[in-house]
Amino acid sequence: MTAVRLVALLTLGLLALCPAIANAGHENRDVATIAADRLKLLLDAGEKFILIDLRPAQEFQLKRLAGSRSIPASELEKRLGEIPKSGRVVIYAATPSNDIPDEVFQLFEDARYKNITVMLEGFQGWEKRKFPVETGRRPSGLR
Numbered sequence: 001m002t003a004v005r006l007v008a009l010l011t012l013g014l015l016a017l018c019p020a021i022a023n024a025g026h027e028n029r030d031v032a033t034i035a036a037d038r039l040k041l042l043l044d045a046g047e048k049f050i051l052i053d054l055r056p057a058q059e060f061q062l063k064r065l066a067g068s069r070s071i072p073a074s075e076l077e078k079r080l081g082e083i084p085k086s087g088r089v090v091i092y093a094a095t096p097s098n099d100i101p102d103e104v105f106q107l108f109e110d111a112r113y114k115n116i117t118v119m120l121e122g123f124q125g126w127e128k129r130k131f132p133v134e135t136g137r138r139p140s141g142l143r
Contacts, residue, residue: 031105032117033097034090036126039119052083052091054104055123059094065126066134068092073104080111092119092126 043049051068053060060070071079073093083089093100097118108116119126127133 031097033120034117036119036121036129036131039090040126040129040131048088050084050087050089052089053123054091054093054100059123061137063127063133063135065092065123066132068134073101076104076107080107083113083116085111085113085115087115088117089113089115090117090119093122095122095124096120097122 039049051065053064053068053070054073054076055070056072056074057070060068060072064070069082071082091100091104097120099122100118121128
């Protein structure tokens, strides 16, 4: 077993036993969070996540986390059904998670999502660490 795989498995075990729940800047709302470096480690170890980019579509088209889907926060209410209620879903915005509007979290809460995790540092934090991004326009069917 490689060291990266072992670290990923230990991390997942710890998350299962003591999930990292933080307020993430949203009053009276517990929001599961994940740091960008932890997410990268798990992705590198082959873990599967559904990544949802809440930034405007134009920003998503320029660059994004590899494999992510664009569902801008402004369209979330009408597109909520595109996000599965099972599996591990990580959402991210341009800036840190405390800048995500409360309405976004309220939508997930009202629809009884239990599998949503927020990337703490947002896309800017991912880029600041010089983690890889996907660039260029995607075909329209792959938004």
